[in-house]
Amino acid sequence: MKLVVVGLGQAGGRIADEFARIAIKVRQDRGLRIVTDILAVNTDTADLSSLVKVKKDQQHRILIGGGQTHGHGVAKISEMGAEIARSEKDNLIGIVKKNDRFYEADAIMLLASGGGGTGSGTLPVVAQAFKESFRDKPVYAMVALPYEHERQTEERAVFNTAMCLKSTHAVTDAIILVDNQRFIRKAQSLANNFQKINELIVAPFYNLLAAGEENKPKYIGSSVLDTGDIKETLVGWSGIGYGTVDVDIIPKFRGENNYLKKNMESQRGLYAMDEALAEMSVAINPVDAGRAALLVSGPAKEISLDMIADLSERLREVAPQAQQRMGDYPRERGVMDVSIIMSELADLAILRQFFQDSKELAVEFKERQKLRAVKADLTEEAARDVPSLLE
Numbered sequence: 056m057k058l059v060v061v062g063l064g065q066a067g068g069r070i071a072d073e074f075a076r077i078a079i080k081v082r083q084d085r086g087l088r089i090v091t092d093i094l095a096v097n098t099d100t101a102d103l104s105s106l107v108k109v110k111k112d113q114q115h116r117i118l119i120g121g122g123q124t125h126g127h128g129v130a131k132i133s134e135m136g137a138e139i140a141r142s143e144k145d146n147l148i149g150i151v152k153k154n155d156r157f158y159e160a161d162a163i164m165l166l167a168s169g170g171g172g173t174g175s176g177t178l179p180v181v182a183q184a185f186k187e188s189f190r191d192k193p194v195y196a197m198v199a200l201p202y203e204h205e206r207q208t209e210e211r212a213v214f215n216t217a218m219c220l221k222s223t224h225a226v227t228d229a230i231i232l233v234d235n236q237r238f239i240r241k242a243q244s245l246a247n248n249f250q251k252i253n254e255l256i257v258a259p260f261y262n263l264l265a266a267g268e269e270n271k272p273k274y275i276g277s278s279v280l281d282t283g284d285i286k287e288t289l290v291g292w293s294g295i296g297y298g299t300v301d302v303d304i305i306p307k308f309r310g311e312n313n314y315l316k317k318n319m320e321s322q323r324g325l326y327a328m329d330e331a332l333a334e335m336s337v338a339i340n341p342v343d344a345g346r347a348a349l350l351v352s353g354p355a356k357e358i359s360l361d362m363i364a365d366l367s368e369r370l371r372e373v374a375p376q377a378q379q380r381m382g383d384y385p386r387e388r389g390v391m392d393v394s395i396i397m398s399e400l401a402d403l404a405i406l407r408q409f410f411q412d413s414k415e416l417a418v419e420f421k422e423r424q425k426l427r428a429v430k431a432d433l434t435e436e437a438a439r440d441v442p443s444l445l446e
């Protein structure tokens with residue numbers, strides 16, 4: 056599968072940069088193309104300059120709203136991000152279309168954080184514009200949700216996220232939710248290490264995108280998870296998970312007993328699958344998933360039909376209502392990994408929390424505004440009889 060990747064705002068740009076890194080790696084290591092173009096769009100010049108892999112020209116690092124922000128961002132005001140995007144959308148559509156390989160792209164992936172102002176505000180507006188202009192390509196969004204401490208202390212982060220999610224859901228084919236907090240559960244030191252978090256976020260896409268593009272017969276699995284499968288799976292609220300196991304962690308069976316040998320192979324796959332489920336990008340209830348896709352990748356010798364059947368059975372157990380798609384990709388060396396997409400999720404507690412909190416915040420913001428207006432009137436009243444120095 057080939058994507059046009061567009062990162063919006065600082066987080067979006069950095070995640071796009073990570074997509075650029077893996078795209079280069081897939082091209083070098085496997086001779087495959089998984090993206091047709093990667094753009095970073097921002098209201099902040101410094102954020103654009105700090106990227107590493109996204110091409111440096113103005114057609115790839117795109118400054119928008121320079122007239123309003125003078126290149127300094129929108130300071131968390133997502134309404135301003137949205138307004139800027141409305142005036143720049145035709146320009147962005149033009150840039151995306153101009154790329155020679157655009158016709159090869161299977162879908163568009165937009166990336167942003169929910170908590171800032173540029174990414175959260177521009178995302179729904181750009182998604183809607185792309186959806187209307189590029190009718191044959193699905194538009195997906197990936198949204199990084201704020202950390203727990205930001206949810207507790209930064210009202211704007213909650214409010215922006217809720218507005219962004221509600222609006223983006225209305226105009227995209229799927230939203231992949233990425234809860235930043237889940238990526239620091241294991242190691243608190245990751246809190247300030249966005250590069251590492253972004254690597255973890257993007258890791259599942261390496262094989263998921265490459266598997267369907269593979270053209271060498273020996274690397275084509277018995278069941279290919281191709282672009283059509285991913286498009287059929289990615290619908291509505293979605294999460295993504297990735298698990299990996301060292302092939303040597305469960306020693307190879309060297310005896311003659313085929314049953315035990317197969318059993319050990321399956322154990323490796325199941326181990327990686329359990330990790331992928333435990334490490335989903337957002338807390339989900341898999342029982343609630345309407346669609347699921349699983350890709351297992353590993354050395355050809357280690358992937359058997361029995362193992363795929365076992366993984367499929369486990370997936371059926373954990374997500375019994377999901378329309379299931381499975382694939383194998385005999386490519387990796389030394390490791391076996393499993394990538395999982397869970398989609399069409401209806402029961403997401405974290406979403407309800409964002410919407411509920413921001414509903415209360417909206418009321419509070421109005422109250423505060425009223426109070427400020429009353430106080431301003433009182434001050435003006437008090438100043439009325441003071442002589443002015445101006446003519």
Ligand SMILES: Nc1nc2c(ncn2[C@@H]2O[C@H](COP(=O)(O)OP(=O)(O)OP(=O)(O)O)[C@@H](O)[C@H]2O)c(=O)[nH]1
Pocket residue numbers: 063064065066067069070098099102127128129130131132167168169170171172173174175199200201202205212235249250252253
């Ligand atoms: N996953 C991830 N999250 C990030 C990254 N950088 C910032 N964030 C999160 O994104 C939110 C802040 O949004 P930014 O993307 O920095 O803001 P912006 O969209 O550029 O908007 P403004 O700065 O207001 O113009 C916070 O919740 C951060 O925790 C990143 O590289 N990766």
